[in-house]
Amino acid sequence: MAEINNWDDHSSLNGTDDADVLGNVSSGSTIYAGAGDDSITNYLESSDTTVFTGAGNDTVDQWNGTALNVVAGEGGTLIRLFEDNTLNVTLNGGASARLDRTYGAGSDITYHFGEGSATLENYSGGEMIKLENRVLDGVSTDGNDLILRAGDSRLTLKNMRGRAITISDLLGTSTQIYAPNNRTPVETMKRFVAYLDDTSKTDAEDALKYAVRECSGFYDMQDAIDCFIADCRNINDAERFLVEKCGIILDNNDTGALTGWDAGGMTVKTDASIVPADGDADYPSSTFTRHRFTFTVPSRYFLNTQERLVVQAFYSWWADSIIDLIEDSYELKFSSSDLNFNKAPISFYYDSSDAAAAYGGYGIDINMSQVSFEESDRTGGGLDKTLAHEMTHVIQYASFNEELIEDLPHFMIEGMADLTAGRDNWTVGEIADDPDTLAYYLTLDYTPSYTQDLYSAGYMFMRYLTWHGSEESGATDENLFDDGSGGNANDVINRDGQNLKYGAQMTYDRSVDRYIGIGEAALSVDDDEHVEVWLNGWDGKTYDNIKNLDGGSARNEAILAGNNQSNEIRGGSGTNLMWGGDLGDDTLIGGEGGNTYFYLYTNGADVIENARDDDLINLLNIGLEEINFGDIQMDGGSIKIGMNDGGSIKVNGAADVIFQLNNGVGFKADRSTGGWRLS
Secondary structure: OOEEEEOOOOOEEEOOOOOOEEEEOOEOOEEEOOOOOOEEEEOOOOEOEEEEOOOOOEEEEEOOOOOEEEEEOOOEEEEEEOOOOEEEEEEOOOOEEEEEOOOOOOOEEEEEEOOOEEEEEOOOOOOEEEEOOOOOOEEEEEOOEEEEEEOOEEEEEEOOOOOOEEEEEOOEEEEEOOOHHHOOHHHHHHHHHHHHHHOOOOOHHHHHHHHHHHHOOOOOHHHHHHHHHHHHHHHOOHHHHHHHHHOOOOOOOOOOOOOOHHHOOOOOOOOOOOOOOOOOOOOOOOEEEEOOEEEEOOOHHHOOHHHHHHHHHHHHHHHHHHHHHHHHHHOOOOOOOOOOOOEEEEEEEOOOOOOOOEEEOOOEEEEHHHOOOOOOOOOOOOHHHHHHHHHHHHHHHHHOOHHHHHHOOHHHHHHHHHHHHOOOOHHHHHHOOOHHHHHHHOOOOOOOOOOHHHHHHHHHHHHHHHHOOOOOOOOOOOOOOOOOOOOOOOOOEEEOOEEEEEEEEEEOOOOOOEEEEEEEEEEEOOOOOOEEEEOOOOOOOEEEEEEEEEOOOOOOOEEEEOOOOOOEEEOOOOOEEEEOOOOOOOEEEOOOOOEEEEEOOOOOEEEEEOOOOOOEEEEOOOOHHHEEEEEEEEOOOEEEEEEOOOOEEEEEOOOOOEEEOOOOOEEEEEOOOOEEEEO
């Protein structure tokens, strides 16, 4: 490995074929990285640098705010921007590039694409793709990926289906949008909201059931939540989950608003542009009307300077812009004649112990202890986005059934309000790979407290719901997953490019990619061939909300494994290899063939039923030091071995089973003496 720094302007820096660390502190220079996995840094003093990455996996860090040109080689190139930059990326055949806009969210980026096939990750709105001397002659999708075709060349944009792409070729510049499932997230949300606006139902769970069906292929709100949590758990990667399943990109300049580029809109909505503030500032009289909706404000003579600035900004700029934004997002009209009310007061208070800047509902209360407003800043230090959220609450209270609004879950009310201006902040990324926290807040059974995690969980879920809105809306109990053949809920159908089954009782099918359970769903295995079912997804399939696995009809070797729930797993008449999964207190029921049970440290309190003589219990990562010798029990009816972490493995019955430690030593219980013997 070489560590080389370049200090001379308009010079060349050459790496080796090993993993190099290359630093550039000069202007107008050219860096040739070489074939290794290189780390290249362009420091603050440099400008107008060109970097040729090689065949390895290279990282390019750009620290200055001037032009950088990257010519990506056949390896994978990660470009990290730490300030706003002018960046040109040339993708040659076989190249793969990924952008991380850590702080350079506003960068001006152009991608140049010529011959061959290349891949681009983390494209953002406002960027340009230039087909060098080529004509765009075809566009297709592969899952969530968008593929641009120019003759024999292919450019794959990862996770860009449903987003506006700006392309320049020999015929000029065009902007195109590719909506997921033929419906944009805004259209999906409008269907969801329209049902809640029109329904006379007062029970939230009942109303949400049909609102979800109206806009998506999910059975009800709980089904959508279960799929959301399962996707989070199975992907187990925060960024991938947010991008692939929610359409959320945290490290670009879009706020994540429902009408913005990240959610499938045509334009990027930035913090500065989400609530336009054009024209001069004036102060209103005690009441003023926007879109036939009236606001009352205190007299300016009773307000201090900061409070006056807020009223002035709301009257002059924000009210009109926010109402337009809300109506574009949900089609709830402030001018509607059938609102519950059409007048709202704006008031102020001071409470430094309250982290909220404002509250919305039947009016808007602004906590001035959390507001710092410079007159030159027309965003009010971000207060404009906060009031877009609170004004969404106002229209919710004005539009929805008054009993229903009080019963709707917190995560839905707040998540919807956050869709208006967006919520791409650190708390979203922090809990995006924490399915247990998400499940705690996404509940119809209780009312969790208002925390940052609640808002983030609700926002992520509502983006998920809108991103997965599909043509399968209007579902009923009878036809929700009916493939048209008159069958039942266990039919194999195609949705979002996957074959799936749905129901409380399902039979394993090798062709099915995804199983979606309701209640404590069970999956049965009926197969003459070797079969592997890993409810945790290790077999490449997806099992959402499947708790029990019945392999009793499996007649050959069967590998049967659970997930994080407390599973019941039953073996078949062939050879069975059974594992309860990572968490939960599992029950493993031996089959009539030979059985091998697996238990790992931290696997909880598992129980084995119907064991046979010489069945093997493989304690895979457990040695004598993990065993709690004070928690070992044996009698004619059971054997239990406790672990130091509080877990245990218990065998019910009188079978003479073999326990095998991680060193391969096996032993059996001598029930007559209460001791052990080597097997």
